[in-house]
Every structure is written in structure tokens, then in C-alpha cells.
Amino acid sequence: MGLQQAPSDQLSATFSALADPTRRAILARLEREPSASVSELAKPFAIKLPAVMKHLDVLDDAGLITRSKAGRIVTVRLRPEPMREALDWLRRYERFWSKSLDRLAAYAENKEADARKKGR
Amino acid sequence: MGLQQAPSDQLSATFSALADPTRRAILARLEREPSASVSELAKPFAIKLPAVMKHLDVLDDAGLITRSKAGRIVTVRLRPEPMREALDWLRRYERFWSKSLDRLAAYAENKEADARKKGR
Numbered sequence: 331m332g333l334q335q336a337p338s339d340q341l342s343a344t345f346s347a348l349a350d351p352t353r354r355a356i357l358a359r360l361e362r363e364p365s366a367s368v369s370e371l372a373k374p375f376a377i378k379l380p381a382v383m384k385h386l387d388v389l390d391d392a393g394l395i396t397r398s399k400a401g402r403i404v405t406v407r408l409r410p411e412p413m414r415e416a417l418d419w420l421r422r423y424e425r426f427w428s429k430s431l432d433r434l435a436a437y438a439e440n441k442e443a444d445a446r447k448k449g450r
Numbered sequence: 451m452g453l454q455q456a457p458s459d460q461l462s463a464t465f466s467a468l469a470d471p472t473r474r475a476i477l478a479r480l481e482r483e484p485s486a487s488v489s490e491l492a493k494p495f496a497i498k499l500p501a502v503m504k505h506l507d508v509l510d511d512a513g514l515i516t517r518s519k520a521g522r523i524v525t526v527r528l529r530p531e532p533m534r535e536a537l538d539w540l541r542r543y544e545r546f547w548s549k550s551l552d553r554l555a556a557y558a559e560n561k562e563a564d565a566r567k568k569g570r
Contacts, residue, residue, distance in 0.1 A: 338471075342470055346465070348465040354461070354539070410547070411546075413540055417537065417544065420540065422481055424537065
């Protein structure tokens, strides 16, 4: 694998930012809490603060968080808008799962009909 | 940026595989066509065949495609299942957009009410 390239389009930047469990955990927390300081965000993780800061840089570059500074406290907030395009992109594959569900439902119905026949 | 790390979990592997416009274009094409050969898939892109092959490796490693060989032809098919988890992960952020839509609807209603008052 070569050097990691900075994604050139928003959708690639969004998916790239989501491709890490620590960054997803940060986003999931900001989904539940309206805001958190950097040190609060870093607390649950076994990684050091500078590593958390780098993850926040990636999320900020992708437009998924905002950071505001008051004195020595940096407050982080979720900016979920770019995830909408990602969700819309993935939605086109939904029909594959609903098809599988249809097949599963048909299978269950056949099994039921078989059981009823045997029950007679 | 350091060296690109291979994602250790399925969800990270899925998002990482989606973080490239060429790979997304390949998946989008396989969503419309049941299967395609590697050379057919490579045709629309300005990149060379080995580069396309590398993208197919990433998609295969993430479990998003299957490849089967018959003679000299490699047939590629979509395997959409891992995208379901990615879609489910993104769904929790949907409420933010529906909230924005509610606000937009309220704004539009107010504007309409204002217009009606002025019209009297």
C-alpha cells in the first residue's frame, strides 16, 4: 500500500473519516451529547491526547465536526450534514436486502404450508 | 499522514473501500448489471488495468465483490451485504436532517402566513 492520499471529493472524505472505530465512537458520542470538550472526548480511549487530536483533525477536515475555543477549552460539536450524502449513496443497495427479506418471507410461508399439510 | 493501515473491523473496511470515487463507480455499475468482466469494468476509467485490479482487490478484501474465473475471463459480481451495516450505522444521524426539514417546513409556513397577512 502506498501513502494515504487526502480524499479529493466530499463523499470520499466522509467515507474515509468514517473508516476508523475511534472516529466513529467520537461521532456516536456527539450524536448523544450536544457538545463535548476535547479532554472529555479523549477520556474513554486508550490512546493519547495527540492521537485523539489527529482524529479530530480528520473529522474536521471532512466537515463532520466543528471546534470552537473559549479560553483553554476546545468545544467539539457534531456537524452531521455530510453524512446525508453518504446515506443516500448507500440507499441504492437497500433493494438487495429487501429482496433477501422477501425470499426469507416466502421460505417461511412455504415451511408453514408444509407443516399445515403434515398436520392434517 | 502515516502509512495506510488495513482496517481491522468490517465496518472500517467497508467505509474505507467506499472512500474512493473509482471504487464507488465500480460498485454502482455492478448495482445495475448482474456481472461484468474486469476489462469491461476497466473501460470507462482513464486509469490502467493494474490500477483497476488494485481497486478490485480492496473491494474483494472488504467483501463487497466476488470474483470468479472461467478460462481467461474474470467475472465480477456485487456482494452488497456489508453495506447494510454501514447504512444502519449512518441511519442514527437521520433525525438531524428530519429536524432540519421540520424547521424548514415551519419557516415556509410562517412565510406563507406573513404573505397572507400582507395580502389582506
